[in-house]
Amino acid sequence: MALKASGAYRHCTPCVAQSQFRNQGESDADSDLFRWSYRRTGSSSSGTQRMWGKEMEARLKGISSSSGEATNPVNQVNTVNETGGISSFHEGPNNRKSKGGRVGKEVKERCVFRTRSAIDHLEDGYKWWKYGQKAVLNSRFPRSYYRCSQSGCPARKRVERDGEDPLYVITTYQGVHHHNFSECLMLFPQETTKEVVQATMDSPSADYNQQPEGLIQFEQDGDGKGETKNVKAGGMAEFFQQSNQSGHKSVRTPIEGSRANRGGQPVRGKTEEPGMPADTETKDKLPFSVERYTNMSSRQGGEVLTEIPEGDEWIAPNICATVCKPVLPESPSCPFLVALSLEGSKALMAIPSSFFEHMSVLTRLNLSHTSIRSLPVSLFKLFSLKELSLRHCKLFMELSPQVGQLYNLVLLDLDETQIVELPKEIGKLSNLEILRLSLDGYVNCGKQLQQNLLIHPGTIKRLSQLIELKIDVNPENEDWNAVEEVVVEEICSLERLQHLVLYLPNVQILGKRTTGSTSLSYYPLRRFKYTIGQHRQHIISRVPEKVEARFQEWDKCLKFVKGNDISSEMKRVVGYTKAFYLERHATARSLCDFGIKNMKNLKFCLLAECNEIQTIIDEGKSYEEEEEIDTVEGEVIDCESGVEAYSAQEPVVLNLQYLHIYYLKNLASIWRSPTYDKQCLSGLKVLELHVCPKLSVIFSPALLTNLGKLEVLVVEDCPELTSVVSPTSNSSFEFSLDCFLPSLKMMLLLFLPKLESISSDFHIAPKLEKMGFYDCPELKSLSKREMSSENLKVIKGEREWWEALEWEESEWKMSGLGPNRKPRNWMQNHDIGAVGCSDLR
DNA sequence: CGCGTTTGACCGGCGC
């Protein structure tokens, strides 16, 4: 429903706004966004009159005075009724201009927008500096003045809230940016950033978010008096979220918010975890912020998303729309359009061939998650284009060689597309800094193509400015084997490359190098994610997605899937990896099989379905016989401490903070050492054990003393587990007065049918805040020494189990817990088994 | 400390 302003005004285009803050149920009338554009056409023969901004204002003033009211001129002109009409505001040619003293002074073109928004300063793709704010006569709201942050740029804008309808913001643009558009582009916040935060806040065990009915929650106040509550729906999730903050609190969002956001959006925190992605160190040293290019549709709160304007003339500098119709206009005139996002427009199957004909300043184009199959020819004339995203266009199968004409491209995202071959013309994109590529189309093509080169030799080498490269390949694509080696060799020649995401079916390729060049396993990178072996997307994993996502957050990730052996190349890469994910390895018996000295840099470790693993850290094995990994003279392996030679006295696995274990069917112990290594696992903060059927105890007393930093312990589905801490005959530990696990804040014990005791009467967890139990029928009493914490605030478990607990009256006397504190009004037991089990799993 | 906002002073056009 295009609204044509009659008479003197055109370009009043209502758009279906999709404010992030708006409820879906709101009417279209409420959500209309109206725009005005006032432009002088000179001797327009069309009969449509357009006005200069100043002229318009002069006229407005005239109206105000003639009507006897002193009103805010901008507010006056923008009076709009909810059905989309403009109030009567028509005048003949303005005669003030000839009278006024401004004749002859340069009058700049103005463009006025009126937008329904909760936020005054809407993002428009440019970065602005506020240089003034003034109260406006007869307006309740002040007017803010902004200028383009690019020095010398004459573009300005002013922003004020509509005095008549405070739901709307009036933005008036004046002057034209006279510089390269992307030089002052705002850094759009990355959507994944939010996800990082979310993931961080979630339960360490992602599957426990649901609160099964029938569980009780015991909360203890600061004064030690306990109270049980019926848990509301979602209460468990809240519990675990809170709990997890202690365990993962240092894992914060990596990207700092723009200072300009202050006041509008909460400013994001800095990374406290040096190994987390895009940490400040990484960011500062990059020539630009990688995140800038990652999601152009993601906006700050209050930004209005629009439907594609109807009509043939689009005046907005920034359009972000999800189109519901399969057709776009043939050739809209978009003289100011800098950024266009049609992300998620599933209905969009094709783009008219001349669609981009009149978008000469378009810099950023996001067509991701659409159903297009190819790009129209007019796109290849967009010489200003710097960013093009076709991510997740599942029907996009062929990239035209004409892409080579887009020589200003900085970002090309072809991840999750179906293309089968990268045209060699890509090599002409000498400014390309980010290339994400998914050569996954082979299988879905359904036919064997002729010998396909996937990536032509010499193509990658020419992209000398590449900073980030992702190449994802269908593992069943045998053509990849033919070029893999060449591609890897070319990657190693990219001097600026800092971030590499690569799938390699063969381990050997890591170490391959031709004379004089570097092999990938030596190649120093600030960030990498290698998936080696069976492709992650083609295997059904038992590891929850959220845990895998947490693994992916690290800046140096190595995932090794379905391996049969452990090569020296693999060991070397493990040596400078921070996050290691070993899945379905056929022969590994211990993490230390990857080189005990290579454990020093590991901070996150995820082990899943490795049937031969019997112990995680095995210092008992003789590693002196380990083959010495050859090092290349003069090469620096990029890691903080370097990989140093291991000596028996040196502590190992010092820095590991997160250890997640899933389905290790032969796991019998966490740590085995002939001597007592005081620092092994001393950095561990989070330990999760899921489905380890042979595990009977988790910690030996010796290991217990090392875990001074452990904050979160989750044990689930270990049918043989009798105690978390093994009983000992060692007199030095027996009757120890020491208190172990001093930092433990959360402990979850779930589905442990043989669990009889938590700590075997060791004094543990003085700072414990939260405990959760489920299906531990043999745990019939809790001793004071394993529940010694003064900070215990929440206990969750089955009501019947809790009520049946045997309490040693004398031990618990005067305590906030125990039989005396059992409230009577516990929630009635519901069908815990049915609901609870499925939810917990 | 840097960067962006705030805020009072100032300037110039315009109208009376």
Added chain:
DNA sequence: GCGCCGGTCAAACGCG
């Protein structure tokens, strides 16, 4: 010529 008003300047402020 004076005062109002919109617009701009720049020092102070303040947040991270």
